[in-house]
Amino acid sequence: MDIVGIYEVFPTNDHCITHLEKVRWGDKPKCPYCKSPKVTPRPKEKRHHCNNCNTSFSVTVRTIFHHTHLPLQKWFLAITLVLNAKKGIAARQLGRDLHVNKDTAWRMAMKIRDAMMEREQRIILQGLVEMDETYVGGKPRKGTGPHKRGRGTKKIPVVGMVERDKGKGKIKVEVIKNRKLDGKRLKALVRKNVDIKNSTLFTDEYKGYLGIKTMMPHKVINHSEWYVDGDVHTNTIESFWALLKRGIIGQYHKVSLSYLAKYIDEFSYRWNNRKTDSDDFFFSTLQRAVRGI
Ligand SMILES: [Zn+2]
Structure with a gap:
């Protein structure tokens, strides 16, 4: 889906609502508060009334669009822009594209990331x-001497595992929030995310x-050797790191610990769907956005 596609498929706010209702409820709307199916439509207002509560x-209600004052078309556009931005999109740019201010754009992007969470x-x-x-x-903190890199610094460890499967392989990335990364933790991550028998x-x-x-x-790759030893390499995960770091440094500048996991989910979500048809990608993301959070 691209910008023109959004305007063609969803020319008005009502088109957006009708689509979301279909995705969320099919033909049977349910009250999001008490789950009762006893509801009466109020088509003029594009609302429903629950006869139970x-x-x-x-x-x-209870989707990423809850309490929004913006037309849903802008949200749909924002989703398309975020999904299509291979290296991520800065709030300032998103704001310019949507004609909203930078803070609004930032909040929208954070909400959209909720729909991209991989944890479920x-x-x-x-x-x-x-x-x-x-x-x-x-x-690095002031006064800790020369800028260190990698292991042993105050930076946040992030562990990635990726299938090497000619463009279709999936990725799983975990942020180590307590910054303690040791052999025990690495083993636990392998057990959790990899089919170790196969x-x-x-x-x-x-x-x-x-x-x-x-x-x-x-x-194990021996980095002290200058050649790539047959299939023993980690080029796939390294290309993901390159993408992530360009994105975080180039677009998001400073990322706090609490947001890092969300940004990483955004990047792995795009990676895991890089072969998904662009329309399917948009509609399945929309589905996640209204499933109720
Ligand atoms: Zn109700």
Whole structure:
């Protein structure tokens, strides 16, 4: 879906509402407060009245669009712009595109990210799986000497696991919020996210990965060698890190810990849907947006 598509399929706010009602309820609207099906439509106002709890409601109640004062068309446009922005889109740019101010655009983008959360999707990775850690955000504290990088700094560890599957492979990325990343944690992440009986894991030579070979086939890249040893590499996860870091540095500038997981979900959601047809991608995201949060 692109901007022209949005205007063609949803020429008015009413078209947007009708679509959301269909996605959320089919032909049987239900009260979002008490779940009663005893509701009377008020088509003129595009609302419904619940005969059980005597409340009136619209389709946006308890969705990412709840309490919005903006036309839904702008929201649909915003979703399209976020989904199509491979490297992410800055709030300032989104604001210019939608003719809303930067703060409004920022809040919209955060809401849209709620619809992109991966945590309810149970993705289990299989086959050739690359695993790697990177460190994001949190400038080194003053007085801690030269700028350190990577392990041993105050930056936030982020662990990624990705299937190496010619463009279709899925990714799972976890933010280590307490900043404690050790062998035990890495093993737990593998157990949680990888089908260890049917996979081979590729990592670098970081000692935290030492115990993995007792669980499953594990191949280690020797970065001190200048050549790529056959299929032993972590190029796939490294290209995701490159995309993420360009996005975070280029678009979002500073990312606080509490938002980092949301930004990362945005990037992995796009990655996991990179082969999804663009219209399907839009409509399935819209479905997540109204499923009620
Ligand atoms: Zn009710």
